[in-house]
Amino acid sequence: MxxxxxxxxxxxxxxxxxxxxxxxxxxxxxxxxxxxxxxxxxxxxxxxxxxxxxxxxxxxxxxxxxxxxxxxxxxRCNAGQFPVGLDLALFDFAVNSGPDRAIRTLQAELDVAADGQVGPLTLGAVESYARRKGLGTLIGALCDRRLAFLNRLPTFATFGRGWTNRVAAVRAAALAAAGTTAPTDTITLWRTIMDIFNGYKTYIVATFMLLAGLAQLLGVDLPALDGSSAGHLIMEALAVLFLRKGLKGDIGKA
Known part of the structure; x- marks a missing residue:
C-alpha cells in the first residue's frame, strides 16, 4: 500500500x-x-x-x-491540496513557526491577501505562480522568506545554525520530491541577504563605533570622526549593544 x-x-x-x-x-x-x-x-x-x-x-x-x-x-494548512514538494516546505514551516505565519508568508510571496486561510484564491495563485515561474521557484522563495524571518528572531544566536541547516535540508527534500530545482534569482538572493543583515544593523553600527574608539585610544587618527572622543565612542557603542540586548530580551518575554 x-x-x-x-x-x-x-x-x-x-x-x-x-x-x-x-x-x-x-x-x-x-x-x-x-x-x-x-x-x-x-x-x-x-x-x-x-x-x-x-x-x-x-x-x-x-x-x-x-x-x-x-x-x-x-x-490546518490544507497541505494535502498543494503540489508535491510545496506541501513539505509549507508543512515544516508551519511546524517550526506556526501554521498562521507559514500560510501568510506563502500568501505574501503569491501576492494575495495574507489572511492565514488556505482557500480557492490561494490554491489558484499557487497554480498560476508555478505555471509562470516554476514550482521550484516558489519552493525556493518560501524557504528564503522563512530563513529571513528566523534570522530576525532574538534566539537566532542560539538556534540559528540548526534552523539554517533545517531549512536547507527541507528545501532540498521538497525540490527533490517536486522533481525540480530552484533557479538562482539574484534579486531574491539579495533580498534575503538584506533581510538577514537588517536584524543585525544596530550591532554592526555599534561594533564600528567601538572599534573606532579603540583605534583612537591606540593613537590611530580617524579624520572622519574628528570631534568624537574615544571615550564617548566606546561608551555609546556599549550602551547601544546592551540596550538592544535588553530590549530583545524584554520582547522575547512579552
Missing amino acids: ARSRFDICLDEVLRQEGGYVDHPSDPGGATNMGITHKTLARWRMVSPWWNLPKSAVMELQRPEAAKIYRASYWD
Whole structure:
C-alpha cells in the first residue's frame, strides 16, 4: 500500500525535530518529536497546561504525535491540496513557526491577501505562480522568506545554525520530491541577504563605533570622526549593544 504524502512529509519533519529535549533557551520548553509541553496538554485537554507532567512529554509516542501533526498543522494548512514538494516546505514551516505565519508568508510571496486561510484564491495563485515561474521557484522563495524571518528572531544566536541547516535540508527534500530545482534569482538572493543583515544593523553600527574608539585610544587618527572622543565612542557603542540586548530580551518575554 502506497504511503500518503502526509506520512512521507511527517518522516522528514520528525527527522528534523528529533527526540526529547528541554533546552533552557527554548521558549517551547520540554519538547518531544517537536511537540511542546503546552501543545500536548492542549491536545489532551489538560488545563492549565502545566498540570500535565513533563514525563508525559518524554513518554509521547509517534502515533499520538502523528495525530497532533495532522490535525494541528497538516490539515490546518490544507497541505494535502498543494503540489508535491510545496506541501513539505509549507508543512515544516508551519511546524517550526506556526501554521498562521507559514500560510501568510506563502500568501505574501503569491501576492494575495495574507489572511492565514488556505482557500480557492490561494490554491489558484499557487497554480498560476508555478505555471509562470516554476514550482521550484516558489519552493525556493518560501524557504528564503522563512530563513529571513528566523534570522530576525532574538534566539537566532542560539538556534540559528540548526534552523539554517533545517531549512536547507527541507528545501532540498521538497525540490527533490517536486522533481525540480530552484533557479538562482539574484534579486531574491539579495533580498534575503538584506533581510538577514537588517536584524543585525544596530550591532554592526555599534561594533564600528567601538572599534573606532579603540583605534583612537591606540593613537590611530580617524579624520572622519574628528570631534568624537574615544571615550564617548566606546561608551555609546556599549550602551547601544546592551540596550538592544535588553530590549530583545524584554520582547522575547512579552
